[in-house]
Amino acid sequence: MNYELVFSEQLDGLREAGNYRVFAELERQAGSFPRAKRWTAEGQVQDVTVWCSNDYLGMGQHPKVLDAMHEALDRCGAGAGGTRNISGTNHQHVLLEAELADLHGKEAALIFTSGYVSNWAALSTLASRLPDCVVLSDALNHASMIEGIRHSRAECHRWRHNDVAHLDELLSQVAPGRAKLVAFESVYSMDGDIAPIAEILDVCEKHGALTYIDEVHAVGLYGPRGGGVAEELGLMDRIDVIEGTLGKAFGVMGGYITASKNLCDFVRSFASGFIFSTALPPAVAAGATASIRHLKESQIERVRHQNRVKIVRQRLDALGIPHLNNPSHIIPVMVGDAHHAKMISDWLMDNHGIYVQPINYPTVPKGTERLRITPSPVHTDGDIDRLVEAISEIWSQCALARQELAA
Numbered sequence: 001m002n003y004e005l006v007f008s009e010q011l012d013g014l015r016e017a018g019n020y021r022v023f024a025e026l027e028r029q030a031g032s033f034p035r036a037k038r039w040t041a042e043g044q045v046q047d048v049t050v051w052c053s054n055d056y057l058g059m060g061q062h063p064k065v066l067d068a069m070h071e072a073l074d075r076c077g078a079g080a081g082g083t084r085n086i087s088g089t090n091h092q093h094v095l096l097e098a099e100l101a102d103l104h105g106k107e108a109a110l111i112f113t114s115g116y117v118s119n120w121a122a123l124s125t126l127a128s129r130l131p132d133c134v135v136l137s138d139a140l141n142h143a144s145m146i147e148g149i150r151h152s153r154a155e156c157h158r159w160r161h162n163d164v165a166h167l168d169e170l171l172s173q174v175a176p177g178r179a180k181l182v183a184f185e186s187v188y189s190m191d192g193d194i195a196p197i198a199e200i201l202d203v204c205e206k207h208g209a210l211t212y213i214d215e216v217h218a219v220g221l222y223g224p225r226g227g228g229v230a231e232e233l234g235l236m237d238r239i240d241v242i243e244g245t246l247g248k249a250f251g252v253m254g255g256y257i258t259a260s261k262n263l264c265d266f267v268r269s270f271a272s273g274f275i276f277s278t279a280l281p282p283a284v285a286a287g288a289t290a291s292i293r294h295l296k297e298s299q300i301e302r303v304r305h306q307n308r309v310k311i312v313r314q315r316l317d318a319l320g321i322p323h324l325n326n327p328s329h330i331i332p333v334m335v336g337d338a339h340h341a342k343m344i345s346d347w348l349m350d351n352h353g354i355y356v357q358p359i360n361y362p363t364v365p366k367g368t369e370r371l372r373i374t375p376s377p378v379h380t381d382g383d384i385d386r387l388v389e390a391i392s393e394i395w396s397q398c399a400l401a402r403q404e405l406a407a
């Protein structure tokens with residue numbers, strides 16, 4: 001077989017569909033984010049403003065986080081030196097887990113090398129080891145949850161996105177003696193909508209199901225201490241497992257679950273994605289702890305974040321630029337075509353140094369391609385002016401093309 005030909009043909013297929021991913025090569029400028037340097041294909045360096053980062057609060061450059069990381073790096077060295085079980089458990093990991101358990105009001109926490117791994121490892125372990133388990137998974141759950149569930153080989157049913165009546169119906173069909181695991185998110189990353197968490201919990205409690213929520217796009221951002229949407233709604237103690245990332249609003253890297261001591265011990269003891277992987281560098285754990293501690297106390301970042309989001313939305317509305325009207329901080333500007341989304345994104349970068357990555361299939365369904373704008377507290381009024389004016393300019397230039405698309 002000509003393996004190289006197989007690779008090329010499939011990559012060409014992606015290019016033809018407009019779904020071939022091209023990296024924007026950046027160097028984030030600590031201390032001046034959302035400013036960054038970008039290396040062009042021609043080797044030029046361009047100054048850009050980033051409008052699509054998941055470092056939602058700019059904590060990746062917060063002095064407390066950087067100081068904690070520098071200090072831990074000097075004290076503990078670069079890597080953890082092993083898996084958690086074989087020499088890799090650093091005091092910093094233990095402190096971080098205690099901080100996370102406290103954040104979510106749970107008995108314990110367990111950290112992983114990413115949010116992806118935490119979902120994959122925890123869900124595959126729970127679903128494969130709970131007796132005769134049936135998993136009920138929201139139709140728009142993240143790839144890491146889907147892969148974890150798939151790997152468990154447990155029976156799985158998808159409930160229509162955020163449709164509690166459908167979840168109830170599916171749970172009613174499960175034989176009473178079987179374990180039931182319900183997995184869903186709080187803020188959905190691409191549409192920015194928020195799950196009806198209280199109603200989901202009501203149904204799960206009625207059927208005796210174990211509940212697993214992914215708060216990756218909410219931790220640090222919502223709730224009085226940054227515990228996520230469940231904290232904001234006072235629902236944390238009704239959820240069995242709260243999963244989150246340290247790589248988005250907390251600005252560092254890593255993932256975690258928080259739950260009862262027993263459940264965390266169970267995942268710790270059986271999950272291969274935890275057991276057989278090198279632990280996070282201690283400096284990363286120290287940076288994450290500093291970030292969480294700061295956001296438990298400080299409201300400034302959250303308040304300004306929501307203010308920036310509101311202003312961007314109002315400005316887009318005033319200019320008639322369609323964006324999904326959701327209650328979260330994620331602003332999807334709908335384009336509806338992969339080539340157009342890329343063209344608009346390239347134009348914003350080349351002409352205005354504005355970086356918004358186009359989001360295409362399979363991340364979102366075909367025909368719903370979009371620009372996903374994520375304002376942060378460090379975007380200034382001037383940045384917002386430049387963003388909306390540039391989008392408005394390209395939007396009117398594209399009007400004709402969009403009419404053709406709609407026809």
Ligand code: PMP
Binds near residue numbers: 117144189245247
């Ligand atoms: N869950 C959701 C909903 C996500 O969007 C992501 C990342 N995009 C993850 C989990 C994985 O988190 P991480 O980036 O920390 O691996």
